[in-house]
Amino acid sequence: MSDKFPNLTVLHHPVIEHKLARMRDVNTPHFQFQTLLEEISIFLFYEASAALETVPYPLDTPLEPLTGRRLKHEVLLVPILRAGIGISSGITKVWSEAVVGMIGMYRDHDTLQPVDYFLRLPANLGDMTTFLLDPMLATGGSAAAAAAKLKEKGARRLVLITLIAAPEGVAHLAEQHPDMKIYTAALDRQLNEKGYILPGLGDAGDRYFGV
Numbered sequence: 001m002s003d004k005f006p007n008l009t010v011l012h013h014p015v016i017e018h019k020l021a022r023m024r025d026v027n028t029p030h031f032q033f034q035t036l037l038e039e040i041s042i043f044l045f046y047e048a049s050a051a052l053e054t055v056p057y058p059l060d061t062p063l064e065p066l067t068g069r070r071l072k073h074e075v076l077l078v079p080i081l082r083a084g085i086g087i088s089s090g091i092t093k094v095w096s097e098a099v100v101g102m103i104g105m106y107r108d109h110d111t112l113q114p115v116d117y118f119l120r121l122p123a124n125l126g127d128m129t130t131f132l133l134d135p136m137l138a139t140g141g142s143a144a145a146a147a148a149k150l151k152e153k154g155a156r157r158l159v160l161i162t163l164i165a166a167p168e169g170v171a172h173l174a175e176q177h178p179d180m181k182i183y184t185a186a187l188d189r190q191l192n193e194k195g196y197i198l199p200g201l202g203d204a205g206d207r208y209f210g211v
């Protein structure tokens with residue numbers, strides 16, 4: 001956990017550091033960037049899912065009865081389009097039974113305000129644990145608006161998985177959604193005058209899709 005931001009967990013792991021450095025490198029092509037984001041997302045989900053509740057249930061092994069455990073709440077992944085897709089693609093490799101919703105949102109280049117254009121969510125999301133996914137937490141405007149939309153639709157257990165967070169975005173989200181925990185691979189220095197994270201990795205959507 002971070003001292004300054006009690007809701008924030010920054011994962012310090014040599015494999016994540018190695019992969020994230022390659023993602024930041026301007027010379028890394030989009031097809032490698034995709035693989036790296038998906039791979040790091042598995043580590044992030046491992047950590048972010050550690051607090052999920054389980055319940056007992058009876059089963060039979062080939063040899064004897066046993067009380068097994070299963071997740072109490074179904075997992076819902078909600079990537080923010082576009083770049084959040086990279087995180088859901090990674091997580092579903094290790095949790096294929098996840099339900100995947102989607103929020104389409106982009107930042108207006110001039111105002112930096114989020115503009116939403118798409119929403120697809122399951123009707124029973126209040127019964128689930130919802131992981132909101134977006135690799136970049138910059139001003140925090142997109143994540144905060146997406147979280148508000150999810151809550152409006154009934155989401156209750158809400159967690160954000162991101163790759164790189166700016167202090168400004170973490171502070172904004174903590175203020176707007178103090179109940180929400182944030183898991184990230186890095187807490188970067190600051191935003192520049194155009195709202196890009198420094199040192200960051202540039203535009204995550206462009207770098208993931210190559211356009």
Ligand code: PRP
Pocket residue numbers: 080081082083084105106107108112114134135136137138139140141142143169195203204205206
């Ligand atoms: C990026 C990123 C976040 C948002 C973060 O998306 O994937 O959604 O910016 O910025 P914020 O914290 O200041 O809101 P972008 O707006 O570039 O959309 P795109 O992926 O569709 O290009």
Ligand code: URA
Pocket residue numbers: 136138195196197198200201202203204205
């Ligand atoms: N969105 C991005 O994709 N990158 C940033 O640095 C900030 C917002």
